[in-house]
Amino acid sequence: GENVEQHPSTLSVQEGDSAVIKCTYSDSASNYFPWYKQELGKGPQLIIDIRSNVGEKKDQRIAVTLNKTAKHFSLHITETQPEDSAVYFCAASFTSGTYKYIFGTGTRLKVLA
């Protein structure tokens, strides 16, 4: 079945540095890739998403890139701030059918002040 691998599992960066989280999916039919931020004890919050007809998308300090050939997609956070500290999840899905998400295993990001 569909599988999404996510790396690294933990990431510590200094405030102001960049953070990169990578995901790899197995089902080449996947065509929608959202990223979620989850703070402790809360539900995940959508921060950015990308569809398979686009290679890159940016929203202020956050960007996502997609390589369909390699089945990789990555989250880039620039100028990190302490409030970026959280667990980040990638997911792969489809724009039709069940619309189910297959989540990655999560990355715990810690931004050190």
Add this chain to the structure above:
Amino acid sequence: GAVVSQHPSRVICKSGTSVKIECRSLDFQATTMFWYRQFPKKSLMLMATSNEGSKATYEQGVEKDKFLINHASLTLSTLTVTSAHPEDSSFYICSARSTPGNEQFFGPGTRLTVL
């Protein structure tokens, strides 16, 4: 926009009792809602997909008689954990899909503790 609420946020119950969790989309209609379970420091595990007016579709390994799902309207889905046991203790999260679109908007979660 796209706000999803869950009630209750926390519940503690005795073993053998049933617990109902509500998931509501507050400002949009959700044809499809999803129920997830999350263990500490783990990813979200999809339990079932709930479509308004029809039976839920359960993922492999999830007992449908244990976890009853009802999606009676376009803004409300409920998950009932029947005859709860300590191993059912977990963080339960719902999401709602906006129509049209792919985005799932998540509720704040419900922490269930079964004594």
